[in-house]
Amino acid sequence: MIMAWLILIPIFCGILAWILDRRITGSARWTALVALSSNLGVLCFLVRSFTVSGVTQQPYLMDLDIPWISSAGIHFHLAMDGLSLVLVLLTHLLGLVAVLSSWKEIREKEGFFYFNLLWVLGGIIGVFLSMDLFLFYFFWEMMLIPMFFLISVYGHENRIYASVKFFLFTQVSGLLMLLSILGLYFVHADITGNYTFNYFELLGTPVSGIFGILFMLGFLVAFAVKLPAFPFHTWLPDAHTEAPTAGSIILAGLLLKTGAYGMIRFVIPLFPDAAAAVSKTVMVLAVAGIIYGALLALSQTDFKRLVAYTSVSHMGFVMLGIFAWNTLALQGVVIQLICHGLSTGALFFLAGVLKDRLHTRDLNKMGGLWAAVPKMAVLTLFFALASLGLPGLGNFIAEFTILLGVFKADKIMAAAASAGLVGAAVYSLWIIQSAFHGPLTIKETIADLSFRETTALVLMLLGLVWLGMNPGPVFRMAQPSLDHLTRSVSFEHPGMCGVSSKPVTCLHPEYSGGTVHAAP
């Protein structure tokens, strides 16, 4: 039941925040803070008990299965494995950061704001835990609507355009996924006579030929839009730029991660052969995204838009790693999901702080702020360095392991993706140059980071350093579930994998010229 509470607490508290705010001003933010903190407390307790009892060796740690709409085979089925646990933890951390970032920024219609914030988070947690495809789709939509309101009500100048664009992209791609879910549901029922949305039962459903490809594409497109993968990324810069700070943090830090999670959990396990058939194309798109995002980030003059394009670049690494489909690359992907959440979340936080002080996001109107706000400058520098993959910080571990894993699968792609590392250096240092270096451009004095802001940012900083120096705990947490995923999925025609008569668990041919592969 704990898992259900993880979702229900934000939902109930969201309603509570909305109601309370009419009576007592300021109560909404405290409600949100308390809700998320208590959830996080429960989670920490869970992690502790898992590690103490040693159950982390099994793929699935908890399972909750309650019939919901029995006639259609729909269950309220939640389950948690290491992958979900890591992502749910991240959701709470960034949720707290989002609350802290809005503490002073949002002063109108506060109740409705925190209601939406908590509901988005509830939806995201649901997405990470659902093991029933109908329930998954339910939560998938549940993230969307409150996010739409966060942008369209609390956003900046061009918020209506951005929020509608966001809504249309995700909604259209979500509908494709719904079609695929239903298709899979009926095909499975045709074969077994059992009408179910249960993920574990649907696994291994043989969907052959064109339908396999179409169903897979339905999922893939929905997740690729969310990720966002090139060329479905164009909603992201608008949504990020116009969203309030908390909205940007949740978008970049969490919503994008649901796309990656969906690919790992659903696309490849449900449709291994169809996924293998498109894997080369997907990898090419991923590399294109890495380079294209890095290139466009450089030319942006809007701080938030710039960071948005860096997300496109970083998420390219994620998609590349997923479609390499080996433990090393997937472990890198998990770390990348966390570290990108932290570093990009922090950069959006800082963009929000700068906007609060200077009333602009335009980098051309900044410059030389180092002397004026040294704390802010140092922290921005830190997160920009994390973003360019400086060794010693988590992002480096992520990109390094992803590329090592991808190199096993496809050397050319790995080498091409590495070019993104140069692009990352160019845009990251440009942020520092244009905002903090150069001659001082503003006349008025502005306040440096407050205690609340510093706390939130330093927490994220410590997280990145910790993951960079000792990523072991996260690796160990995710290992059983990733092993389970990679071993249980077998590829009939390891398509690109050349000729092989029996099913194998690799998506790509492992190099076999006297290679010494340490077996996991």
Added chain:
Amino acid sequence: MEFVGYIPLLPFAGFLVLALGAQRLTRPLVGVVGVGSIGASALLSALTAAGLLKRLPGETAFTKTLWTWIDTGGLHLDMAFYIDSLTVVMMLVITFVGFFIHLYSTGYMAEDKDYARFFACMNLFVSAMLVLVMAENLPLLYLGWEGVGLCSYLLIGFWYTDKANGYAARKAFVVTRVGDTAMAVGLFLLYNHLGTLSIQPTMIKASSLWPHGSGTLTLATLLLLGGAVGKSAQLPLQTWLPDAMAGPTPVSALIHAATMVTAGVYLIARTHVLFMLSPLAMTVTAMIGAATLLIAGFSALCQHDIKRVLAYSTISQLGYMFLALGVGAWSAAVFHLVTHAFFKALLFLAAGAVIHALHGEQDMFRMGGLKNRLPLTFWTFLAGAASLAALPLVTAGFYSKDMIIWEAYASPLGGYGFWLAAMAGALVTSLYTSRMVILTFFGTVKTPVHHPPGLSMTLPLSVLAVLSLTAGFMETPHTLGGVHIFSGLLHYALPETKIVQSRITLEILFQILAATTAVGGIVWAFFLYKPQPEPAPSRLPKSIDRFLFSGWGFDGLYDRVFVRPYLALAHLDKNDIIDRFYLALSQASLGCNRIFSLTQNGRLRTYVWGMGIGAAVVIFMAVTL
């Protein structure tokens, strides 16, 4: 040897204290933390060296593992340090030279408002550099490698209000990152085939897996060479170093002369087994070295800014080291690395003293006559310059450079071509060094001296001057005593260089030639640039002078081929061409909406017409189909 972990940790702790307590620490305290942490680290390094010497020859290396860094999917990496004689030599150079440069900085930077930030970055640099040389595996080395790059960026752009400094800093970081990325791909390749990235196992496995001259191995070593070329400012990635002089002078001395830029040399020496397995990679290394030492040497001849002369000179001397590596003269390369660290750090610090005394004047044509105004600076500078120009017998630079020149010919991989390049380079070195000394210290006074350097600056100068003259005596050719302390120690980590027997007879002759070249260059320079009230800017035709001054036009070329197209592309696509497609989609649906809404005009007549036409079409279709 339990304490080796503290050697990089102490400077890092210094960095943390200075970074977090910048506002609260007084200036003297900042100096104590900044210099003291390096001093402590230097003492521990000396203890480590002593400990290693005691274990030799039984135990030539030891490993200290701190914790497991990455362990997943078959990849196992430790936070571990590997100490052998090569490591110890590097550690001693970094910490001792680093200590004196830090001490010097307390004087040089005394007036700067960002005193604490300066020392914080310098301490971080030393820490990262130590990690680089002590790393047990290549990714940890890479951590130090990028870490020093970061500090280089921060310190080149130290005076950030000037946009040019920021540009120079970014240029340094990005250009070296091109090399770093090549190196990263090299690591992927090695791991993919060998299943490990620990340096020693990598070399053992590589030599058992790959035959001599294997294609994959050659590719991997060339990629590593790419990293080395970027960091050590060799052709074709040398363009960042002259601009890096935008940083404070102690930074140039520490990072861009003595330590960081030698990281490439260290990397190749560290992974020498891989390079020795690939003759092509060795030849490429030697050729890059030979070409770079000449190109940079000629550029140094035409500079006006004293620091840029030294920068080109550094590139050129690093070229000597690459040449040595490429012909398999491992000890000679590292020996020159050490002596170069002494005399080039000295030259930079002495030049800094001059610049400091002249209130920031860096143009040699506005200096002159400082011989009597700044006597100590002059004599120490002269010691460094003599060592750089390889003045025979009495300077360290002579012994190390002579070793390289000789082995460039006498090693099995060497030959006349490499020897000639090295000799020509030696002549150019003498010329530009003498030109620099003459312009700066002789002739008439053009800028008055404000204040001579204090003790914190003169002490490091004196110590380094002594080292620049005497450090060579630990390794002399057999014709001049045959002391082999240095190479004897290094041979526990690096293989000996075999000399082709038939060439040995020429050694004396070649040494005399090298010595004559050095002295001849100095004498020629006094004729060319003889002290005069208004020294001529150049002795070369104007177009050639411009060409050499600009560093052979590499900057302009790269600007046109890489920088501007990239920027243009980025700015051309600022509004994301992909979005046009979705925009068109939305406009198309709006257009359809407008067309269809025309039909809903509320007029009965239109509707009747519509129904009529529709009915007619249906009937027509029913009849004809």
